[in-house]
Amino acid sequence: MDVAVFVAVFVLALGSSLAMLFARNAVHVALFLVAGQVALAVAFLLQGAFFVAAVQVIVYAGAIMVLFLFVIMLLGVDQREALIEPLPGQRPLAIGLGALLVLEILYASMRGLDLASASPEGSAALARLNADPGNVEALARLLFSDFLLPFEVTSVLLVAAIVGVMALARRMGGPLTASERSDRAEEVAA
Amino acid sequence: MIDWIKQLPGNVIDFIGPEIIIATAKVVLVFGVLLVTTLLVIWFERRVIADMQARVGPNRWGPFGLFQTLADGIKLFFKEDFRPAAADRWTFVIAPVMAMVPAFLAFAVVPLGDHVVIAGHRVDLVMSDLNIGILYFLAVGSLGVYGVVLAGWASGSKYPLIGSIRSTAQMISYEIALGLSLVPIALVAGSLSTVDIVAAQAGTYDNIVLFGRDLNFLEGIIPHWFIVQQWPAFLIFLVAGIAETNRAPFDLPEAETELVAGYHTEYSGIRFAMFFLGEYVHVVAISAMAATLFFGGWHGWNPAFPAAIDWLRWIVPIFWFTIKTVAFVYLFVWLRATLPRLRYDRLMWVGWKRLIPGALVWIVVTAVLNSDPEEVPTSARLWVMAVVFAILLAWVWRGDPRLTALEPWRKKEVTRGTA
Numbered sequence: 001m002d003v004a005v006f007v008a009v010f011v012l013a014l015g016s017s018l019a020m021l022f023a024r025n026a027v028h029v030a031l032f033l034v035a036g037q038v039a040l041a042v043a044f045l046l047q048g049a050f051f052v053a054a055v056q057v058i059v060y061a062g063a064i065m066v067l068f069l070f071v072i073m074l075l076g077v078d079q080r081e082a083l084i085e086p087l088p089g090q091r092p093l094a095i096g097l098g099a100l101l102v103l104e105i106l107y108a109s110m111r112g113l114d115l116a117s118a119s120p121e122g123s124a125a126l127a128r129l130n131a132d133p134g135n136v137e138a139l140a141r142l143l144f145s146d147f148l149l150p151f152e153v154t155s156v157l158l159v160a161a162i163v164g165v166m167a168l169a170r171r172m173g174g175p176l177t178a179s180e181r182s183d184r185a186e187e188v189a190a
Numbered sequence: 191m192i193d194w195i196k197q198l199p200g201n202v203i204d205f206i207g208p209e210i211i212i213a214t215a216k217v218v219l220v221f222g223v224l225l226v227t228t229l230l231v232i233w234f235e236r237r238v239i240a241d242m243q244a245r246v247g248p249n250r251w252g253p254f255g256l257f258q259t260l261a262d263g264i265k266l267f268f269k270e271d272f273r274p275a276a277a278d279r280w281t282f283v284i285a286p287v288m289a290m291v292p293a294f295l296a297f298a299v300v301p302l303g304d305h306v307v308i309a310g311h312r313v314d315l316v317m318s319d320l321n322i323g324i325l326y327f328l329a330v331g332s333l334g335v336y337g338v339v340l341a342g343w344a345s346g347s348k349y350p351l352i353g354s355i356r357s358t359a360q361m362i363s364y365e366i367a368l369g370l371s372l373v374p375i376a377l378v379a380g381s382l383s384t385v386d387i388v389a390a391q392a393g394t395y396d397n398i399v400l401f402g403r404d405l406n407f408l409e410g411i412i413p414h415w416f417i418v419q420q421w422p423a424f425l426i427f428l429v430a431g432i433a434e435t436n437r438a439p440f441d442l443p444e445a446e447t448e449l450v451a452g453y454h455t456e457y458s459g460i461r462f463a464m465f466f467l468g469e470y471v472h473v474v475a476i477s478a479m480a481a482t483l484f485f486g487g488w489h490g491w492n493p494a495f496p497a498a499i500d501w502l503r504w505i506v507p508i509f510w511f512t513i514k515t516v517a518f519v520y521l522f523v524w525l526r527a528t529l530p531r532l533r534y535d536r537l538m539w540v541g542w543k544r545l546i547p548g549a550l551v552w553i554v555v556t557a558v559l560n561s562d563p564e565e566v567p568t569s570a571r572l573w574v575m576a577v578v579f580a581i582l583l584a585w586v587w588r589g590d591p592r593l594t595a596l597e598p599w600r601k602k603e604v605t606r607g608t609a
Contacts, residue, residue, distance in 0.1 A: 027281065027343060035334070041329075043281065054325035056367075062332025063362065066339065070358045134493050136321050136382060 276346030289337025
């Protein structure tokens with residue numbers, strides 16, 4: 001049963017990732033990404049990591065990708081993207097780094113490395129996490145006791161990023177640009 | 191050979207395993223019940239609204255017009271399945287399914303009753319007792335956005351697109367408030383599992399001491415439902431839940447006075463029926479969740495009663511659960527018949543500037559009140575709640591002067607005054 005679900009998830013995740021790479025339409029790309037993320041969430045479920053699965057769906061599939069779609073629809077970027085490379089040398093670099101990553105994964109899986117339990121400290125932490133009250137409670141306890149400071153610092157960082165974006169995107173009281181002027185004119189006409 | 195055939199049912203059960211058979215049976219049963227419920231809810235809504243508007247409503251098909259929806263469904267089945275030329279082919283096909291499936295999925299964590307023993311197997315009357323029940327509900331709800339968004343985009347025409355952009359903004363905004371309104375519940379129940387949350391609402395309030403006076407007569411009357419101590423969270427949950435279902439007064443995505451039919455303008459036949467089905471299942475799901483999280487789920491008024499007769503033990507909880515859910519469905523219908531649609535900027539204002547900060551404040555208050563249950567006396571809790579209620583009411587009531595200043599009639603008034 002587990003194997004059957006795993007195979008289905010594997011096919012779905014890999015298939016939608018590949019389809020995402022080769023899809024032409026920006027909205028389709030976003031959709032395939034959502035499918036891949038949901039498939040990964042099911043994979044997490046299979047591992048007993050319910051909390052991670054739920055967060056994966058809520059945060060990635062439910063919030064971030066909806067925002068992506070929103071921006072795509074609002075800006076009308078559903079035409080075929082221009083085939084000009086914005087960053088020179090990006091393609092060979094991507095291929096090289098991608099190959100490196102594939103090699104790393106192959107090495108890790110060939111050697112049968114269990115990354116979590118490779119060190120005694122890691123396996124102890126994993127055992128503690130999956131101990132009796134369940135990994136949701138254990139995760140919460142760890143997050144709000146031992147790792148409270150990193151957790152809070154991360155949230156402060158996110159808030160700072162949001163405030164920063166708002167400060168940067170806000171229009172100061174200077175003269176309007178040409179596009180802004182035409183926007184205003186349209187608003188008035190409407 | 192014949193022996194083997196005789197033993198076949200047993201063999202099959204042994205081969206597949208009773209767990210999988212029970213799980214499949216639950217899924218099929220809940221799916222079927224939801225389909226029938228939708229038929230009844232649509233009929234119920236039409237009759238109730240008709241009654242509120244002093245009309246008769248559907249009364250031709252079957253007793254009291256009960257089969258009206260069935261007839262409508264059959265009609266929709268045989269209508270032409272039209273797809274506009276400008277539509278994005280596959281997305282157009284997938285969108286109604288995406289609108290329908292998450293609504294059904296939400297029922298996986300709704301406990302319909304206690305447990306039943308069938309042929310020696312304990313069957314819990316919940317599809318799956320996930321230890322992240324609330325989060326699962328939110329996750330599935332967040333996927334529900336896709337149906338509306340994709341439908342609007344894939345139709346390749348402007349009204350659906352406007353409708354879907356509106357609904358994206360609306361659903362993302364209210365999802366946050368919905369999620370935050372459930373945090374206090376998790377705090378009080380000490381669990382994210384819906385089964386544990388229902389279990390935490392068993393019994394009644396005993397030993398009620400208010401302002402130093404022992405209120406004996408209330409003993410055993412007030413059920414230990416979370417609505418009693420968590421009603422601000424419930425109000426936020428209710429508003430955000432209605433907004434999540436895209437129904438009046440939050441039905442801007444399909445505002446028929448402005449957008450023809452909004453995101454499903456280009457849909458007809460069976461695909462439109464899927465949107466319809468999804469919407470009503472979503473209404474039932476939010477109602478069921480409200481009953482589960484705030485109104486004690488399947489717990490009845492008097493928990494001692496069902497133990498008397500054996501078969502009542504599992505029928506009565508289902509009865510209570512159904513009653514509570516139907517009450518909320520009625521509320522949904524009532525609101526639709528009563529309230530006018532919100533203006534878009536006000537919708538955003540309510541969501542971002544009132545519901546979300548209100549929910550955050552309430553989380554802090556709940557955390558403080560429940561940090562040590564022995565320490566905080568009931569009268570202090572009541573005082574805190576009264577103060578919070580007054581502040582919230584004043585805060586929401588006062589509105590936002592900048593918003594009212596935007597209203598056209600106000601503007602006219604102002605210019606007339608200065609001229």
